Amino acid sequence: MSKITIPLGPQHPALKEPENFMLVLEGEQIENATINLGYNHRGMEKAAEERTFIQNMYLLERVCGICSHSHTTCYVTNVEEAAKAEVPERALAIRVLVGELERVHSHLLWLGVAAYEIGFETLFMYTWRDREQVLDCLELLSGNRVHYSINTIGGVRRDITPEQKNEVLKRINFLEERTKYYIKVATEEPTVRARAANVGKLPYEVALERGAVGPTARASGVKRDVRKDAPYLLYDKLDFNLITHDSCDVFGRVVVRALELMESYKLIKQVLNYLPEGPLTVKVPPRIAPAEVVNLYEAPRGEDIHYLKTNGTDKPERLKVRAPTLANLQSVTYMLEGGWLADVPLVIAAIDPCMSCTDRAMVYDRKTDKTQVYDWEDLRRLGIEAYKRKGVDFSKF
Amino acid sequence: MKTIDKLILWSRLKSPWILHFNSGACNGCDIEIVDALTPKYDIERFGIVLKSTPRHADVLVVSGPVTLQQVPRLKRIYEQMPEPKFVLAIGACGCSGGVFNGCYSVVPGGLDQVLPVSAYIPGCPVRPEAIIDGVVKLLSSLEN
Ligand code: SF4
Numbered sequence: 001m002s003k004i005t006i007p008l009g010p011q012h013p014a015l016k017e018p019e020n021f022m023l024v025l026e027g028e029q030i031e032n033a034t035i036n037l038g039y040n041h042r043g044m045e046k047a048a049e050e051r052t053f054i055q056n057m058y059l060l061e062r063v064c065g066i067c068s069h070s071h072t073t074c075y076v077t078n079v080e081e082a083a084k085a086e087v088p089e090r091a092l093a094i095r096v097l098v099g100e101l102e103r104v105h106s107h108l109l110w111l112g113v114a115a116y117e118i119g120f121e122t123l124f125m126y127t128w129r130d131r132e133q134v135l136d137c138l139e140l141l142s143g144n145r146v147h148y149s150i151n152t153i154g155g156v157r158r159d160i161t162p163e164q165k166n167e168v169l170k171r172i173n174f175l176e177e178r179t180k181y182y183i184k185v186a187t188e189e190p191t192v193r194a195r196a197a198n199v200g201k202l203p204y205e206v207a208l209e210r211g212a213v214g215p216t217a218r219a220s221g222v223k224r225d226v227r228k229d230a231p232y233l234l235y236d237k238l239d240f241n242l243i244t245h246d247s248c249d250v251f252g253r254v255v256v257r258a259l260e261l262m263e264s265y266k267l268i269k270q271v272l273n274y275l276p277e278g279p280l281t282v283k284v285p286p287r288i289a290p291a292e293v294v295n296l297y298e299a300p301r302g303e304d305i306h307y308l309k310t311n312g313t314d315k316p317e318r319l320k321v322r323a324p325t326l327a328n329l330q331s332v333t334y335m336l337e338g339g340w341l342a343d344v345p346l347v348i349a350a351i352d353p354c355m356s357c358t359d360r361a362m363v364y365d366r367k368t369d370k371t372q373v374y375d376w377e378d379l380r381r382l383g384i385e386a387y388k389r390k391g392v393d394f395s396k397f
Numbered sequence: 398m399k400t401i402d403k404l405i406l407w408s409r410l411k412s413p414w415i416l417h418f419n420s421g422a423c424n425g426c427d428i429e430i431v432d433a434l435t436p437k438y439d440i441e442r443f444g445i446v447l448k449s450t451p452r453h454a455d456v457l458v459v460s461g462p463v464t465l466q467q468v469p470r471l472k473r474i475y476e477q478m479p480e481p482k483f484v485l486a487i488g489a490c491g492c493s494g495g496v497f498n499g500c501y502s503v504v505p506g507g508l509d510q511v512l513p514v515s516a517y518i519p520g521c522p523v524r525p526e527a528i529i530d531g532v533v534k535l536l537s538s539l540e541n
Contacts, residue, residue: 041464041502042462044497047500047501058496059496062496065428066424066428068425128431128432135432145522147425147521
C-alpha cells in the first residue's frame with residue numbers, strides 16, 4: 001500500500017513545543033520515536049554578540065516567557081563574575097524571591113496543562129485561576145506579569161516595601177491552602193492515578209544515562225538540584241527539601257512538582273522574613289576584561305547553563321545557552337517507546353517542554369504501511385477516548 | 398442586505414472562532430493568550446472559542462516573530478482558513494519583530510511581511526486585557 005501523509009494543522013490550543021515527533025507504530029503501540037527540532041530557532045546567540053551587556057539582558061529574558069527570570073539571573077551572574085563585581089545581599093535575596101515566585105507560576109501552569117492533556121479540564125481552570133495570584137505578586141514587585149526585568153547588571157532594579165511584603169505573604173498563604181487541595185486531588189483521585197501511573201516510565205539508570213534534569217530526573221529518584229548541588233544566590237543559607245519520588249512515571253512527576261510548590265512557598269516566606277538591609281546595586285563598568293565564565297541555575301524545568309566569553313569590549317564575544325528542555329528531550333524518546341499512542345500527549349507534556357508552537361506527531365503504521373500526521377488536538381482526543389473505553393472518565397466531575 | 402446575510406454577519410460577530418499559532422514566540426504571549434481564556438479574564442463570554450483547526454477558524458491569532466522555518470507553515474494555515482478571515486498580530490514581536498528583529502533566522506519586520514494583518518495588539522507580552530480590547534475593537538469594526 002502506498003504511504004499517505006495527511007498534514008493537519010501544526011498548531012494547538014494549549015500552547016507549547018515546536019518539535020515534530022516521528023512515531024513508528026506497531027498497532028497501537030509505539031515502536032520507535034524520533035524528534036525534529038528547530039521550528040522556534042531565532043538565532044539569539046548570534047544576536048547577543050551584536051548587543052551590549054545591558055541590551056542582552058532584555059534579549060535573553062525573551063529566550064523563554066515562562067522561565068525568563070532564570071535566564072536573566074544566570075546571565076547577569078556570568079557578567080558580574082566576569083567583571084568581578086560583588087552583588088549586595090539584598091539584591092540576591094530579591095532574585096531568590098522572584099525566582100521562587102516564578103517556579104510557583106511555572107509549576108501551577110504545568111499542573112493545569114497536564115490536567116488538560118488528560119481531559120480533566122476542571123483542574124486546568126482551577127490551577128490557572130489560582131496562578132493569577134502569583135502573577136499578581138510578580139506584577140506588584142516588578143510591574144510586569146511575565147517578563148519581570150527585575151535584574152540588572154550588578155543587582156536588581158526594584159526594592160520591596162513592607163506593604164508589598166504583606167501582600168505577597170497573604171497571597172502565598174492562600175496558595176498554600178489551594179496547593180494542599182491539589183496534592184490531595186493528584187495523589188488520591190483514582191482517575192488521575194489511572195491515567196498517570198505507569199505511564200512514560202523512565203527508570204533511574206536511564207534518567208542518569210540520558211542526562212535528565214529537574215523534576216523529570218527527580219521523579220526517577222535522581223537527587224539532582226542545582227540549588228543543593230552547587231548553591232547560587234542565597235540558597236546555601238535557606239532551608240528547603242529536595243523532593244524526589246521513585247515511581248519513575250508521570251504520576252511521580254506530578255507529585256514532585258506539587259510538593260515542590262510547597263517547598264517554594266517555604267522559601268518565599270523565609271526570604272521575605274530575611275531580606276537584609278543594604279544597597280540594591282553595585283556599579284559594573286560597561287567594558288569587561290577578557291574572561292570565560294559558566295554558571296548554572298535551577299530553572300523550574302531543570303538545570304539551565306549559560307556560558308559567556310568576554311573580550312574587553314562592551315559586547316560578549318560568545319554566549320551559549322543550554323536550556324533544560326534540551327536535556328530532557330533525550331529521555332522523551334525513551335519514555336514514548338513501548339508506550340501507547342493514547343499516552344503520547346501526556347508523556348510529552350510531563351517533561352514540561354518549554355518552547356513554543358509547531359508540534360505534531362507523524363504516525364507510521366508498520367502493518368498497513370501508512371503515514372498519518374496527527375495534530376495535538378487529535379492526539380489529545382484520541383487519548384481521552386481510549387481511556388474512556390477503559391473506564392477512566394473525567395466528564396463525571 | 399438579505400436576511401440570510403444579516404444572520405451570517407450576526408453569528409460571525411457573536412461567536413468568532415479563533416486559531417492560535419505560535420510562529421516563533423518566546424511563550425510569553427502564548428501563556429497570556431491562554432490566560433485570557435481562563436476564569437479571571439474569560440474571553441469565552443464574548444462567544445470566542447479557541448479552535449484547533451484552521452478550517453473552522455475566523456480569526457488567526459499569531460504570536461511571536463516569524464521564523465524562517467515557520468513561513469511556509471503559516472502561509473499554508475492561512476490559506477486553509479475559510480473566507481472572510483482576519484489576522485491578529487499579537488505582541489511587539491508580531492507587530493514589528495520586537496527584540497528579535499534582525500536575528501538571522503527571523504523574517505525582518507513583523508507579521509505583516511508575510512500575511513495581511515487586520516489588527517495589531519502591542520505589548521511585550523500583551524496583557525490579557527489588551528487581547529480582549531483588541532478582539533472587541535476588531536469585532537466592532539466589522540459591524541460597520
Ligand atoms: S512580544 Fe515579547 S512576550 Fe510576546 S513573543 Fe515577543 S518577546 Fe515574547
